[in-house]
């Protein structure tokens with residue numbers, strides 16, 4: 001056997017060529033045949049086990065007395081209600097801490113001047129920048145005009161969602 005330059009091909013070279021071909025065939029087999037087959041088998045096993053669990057559960061329910069069944073239904077309903085309540089509290093807590101971060105803590109005594117609701121107003125420190133205008137064209141050209149920073153207390157009402165500043 002000779003290679004492209006006409007040199008006789010060495011036995012070791014031939015071995016590595018075969019090795020490379022074997023590796024490519026192995027890879028293609030894994031990707032296109034073995035792996036999809038395994039995935040199909042897994043999906044079937046999961047489906048079968050779900051069906052068998054459903055059957056077992058159905059038989060178990062049928063073996064209960066009507067009273068037992070009612071009690072079980074009540075217990076399940078109670079658990080679901082508790083779970084819903086727990087989720088609601090969790091969501092509420094997350095929302096509150098996000099609002100705390102953005103608008104500050106609620107001040108119980110404050111009454112909103114916009115909607116008159118009490119205990120819904122949050123207060124936080126903020127800085128407002130005001131740019132003073134210079135009327136002369138020349139002064140503007142060299143960048144005159146000052147930015148003045150003012151510290152304010154920013155208020156936010158959770159009830160009417162108004163935001164306003166106080167000095």
Ligand SMILES: [Zn+2]
Nearest residue numbers: 112115157160
């Ligand atoms: Zn309000």
